[in-house]
Amino acid sequence: MTAPRIDPTALIEADVAIGAGTSVWDHVHIRRGASLGVDCIVGEKTYIAYGVRIGNRCKLNACVYVCAEVVIEDGVMIAAHTVFTNDRFPRACDPDLTSLLTSAPTDATLTTTVRRGATIGANCTIGPGLELGEFCMIGMGSVVTRSVPPHALVLGNPARLCGIVCRCGEPVWRGDAATAPPAGSRLPCRHCQREVTWSGLPPAAPAH
Numbered sequence: 001m002t003a004p005r006i007d008p009t010a011l012i013e014a015d016v017a018i019g020a021g022t023s024v025w026d027h028v029h030i031r032r033g034a035s036l037g038v039d040c041i042v043g044e045k046t047y048i049a050y051g052v053r054i055g056n057r058c059k060l061n062a063c064v065y066v067c068a069e070v071v072i073e074d075g076v077m078i079a080a081h082t083v084f085t086n087d088r089f090p091r092a093c094d095p096d097l098t099s100l101l102t103s104a105p106t107d108a109t110l111t112t113t114v115r116r117g118a119t120i121g122a123n124c125t126i127g128p129g130l131e132l133g134e135f136c137m138i139g140m141g142s143v144v145t146r147s148v149p150p151h152a153l154v155l156g157n158p159a160r161l162c163g164i165v166c167r168c169g170e171p172v173w174r175g176d177a178a179t180a181p182p183a184g185s186r187l188p189c190r191h192c193q194r195e196v197t198w199s200g201l202p203p204a205a206p207a208h
Contacts, residue, residue: 001038019056037074055116069111069128076114079122079140086110086128115150117167133199137165151196161201168192177201 001020006012010028018024019038030036030048037056046064048054055074060066065083072078088108093100110129114120118132121140126132131147138144139155139162148154153163153171161180164173166189173180173187181187183200 013050025062043080061122068105069109071111071113073114073116073118075117077119078114079120079124081122082120082124082126084112084126086112088128119169135165135167137169147202149199149201151198152201164196164198166192166194166196168194172196173198 003020004018005023006018007024007026007028009026010024012030013032015033016030017035019036019040021039022036022042024030024042025044027045028042031050033050034048034052036042036054037058039056040054040058042048042060043062043064045062046060048066049068051068052066052070054072055076057074058072058076060078061080063081064078067084067086069086070084086109088110091101112126112128112130114132115134117135120126120132120138121142123141124138125143127145130144132138133148133150133152135151136148137153138148138159139153142155142159143157144154145158151164152161153165154160155162161177162174163171164187166172168189168191170189170191172189180201181198183198185198187196187198189196
């Protein structure tokens with residue numbers, strides 16, 4: 001097995017686990033207790049917070065910000081300058097502005113999970129408490145405020161459905177939420193001859 005390659009400028013804190021064959025490039029900062037699987041690539045100036053779990057064969061490009069309470073499964077692609085968030089009610093100070101609030105997780109800190117094979121394009125912002133489904137694709141510059149179904153292609157601010165993609169990344173359907181195929185539809189990929197079984201869109205959130 002190939003040992004991890006860690007650039008001498010990277011800052012790796014205590015109790016970090018880095019799998020065989022993983023490359024950590026210049027000026028990366030990985031906080032205590034984080035774990036990375038085998039054969040990953042972590043691009044320059046990326047920040048990975050304490051306790052973050054990253055699976056095998058993931059690619060994080062330059063300047064990705066992964067906050068605490070994020071779980072990234074196997075085979076995930078995260079392009080440059082993507083930012084994760086985890087706080088529902090972010091404030092610097094208490095209501096009287098007399099003391100700084102803790103940066104540690106609290107009851108307002110939510111977990112986000114990126115399922116295997118997902119792709120997040122450059123300059124995306126991922127809201128807290130979401131699930132990005134298997135093999136979904138987030139278009140560059142998107143602001144994701146709701147969970148994304150498996151194989152969904154979403155784009156915009158806020159990100160909305162604009163297609164369905166195969167495991168290989170090729171679109172197998174294009175449209176919007178109003179014209180989406182029913183759950184259980186089987187959509188063939190002309191590129192790789194695989195088939196996507198569409199799980200459907202999640203129910204709309206209730207109005208407040």
